[in-house]
Amino acid sequence: MTVTRSTAGGRRNSRRIRHEDLVRLRMTLGRLGRVLRQQNDDGLSYALISLMFAIHRMQPATAGDLAAGEGVSPPSVTRSLNRxxxxxxxxxxxxxxxRRNAVISLTAAGEQERQRILRSREVWLSDHLARLTDEQLHALLGVLPVLELLCDPELP
Known part of the structure; x- marks a missing residue:
């Protein structure tokens, strides 16, 4: 498989990446994201947690803003907000x-819950990183800038 990328001058760069490696990377990153999101023991669903984090990022926000940001329907956001x-x-x-609209924000309890969820995920990650050798940890930390670049929505 060839990965093609546009450069600033409109020129294209091509690099070969094996399909197996592409699939492995996608699946590994997806699995890691899912495992981290599951580090929550209080019974809040993924949808509710995701909405809480969106509210934190966007607050104050309207239900419409949140629905658009989360890529879900307004009725779905309304149900989750009610909960x-x-x-x-x-x-x-x-x-x-x-006055026809309502603005949504986290309460103090909501912010505490968000912080608790983050701490829980960080404890899990820290525990699992402790299993790595110094060389493995160094290699992992070395790819952080590349992973951050992949998350950039401005990339073509």
Whole structure:
């Protein structure tokens, strides 16, 4: 398989990557993401946790903003928001600019829960990184800039 990338001048660079390696990379990164997201022991669903993190990033936000940001339907976001409000993790208040809309933000309890989830994931990751040799850890940390680059939405 050839990976093709446009350069700033419109020129294309091509590099060969074996299909097996591409599949292995995709599956490994996906699996690691899933495993990290599962490091939560309080019964909140992935959808609720994802919405809490989106609210943190975007707050204050409207339900429409959140639906667009999460790529889900407004009714789905509304159901999840109702559950988060019931749990005391999220607050809805009238939008001071447009009283027809509500702005959503995390409550203090919601921020504490978000921090707890992050700590739980970091503890899991730290425990698993401790299993690596110094050389393995150094190699892993060396690819962080490349992985961060892959996450850049501005890449072609």
């Amino acid at each position: 988060l409000v019931e749990l005391g993790l999220v607050a809805r208040e009238a939008d001071p600019v447009d």
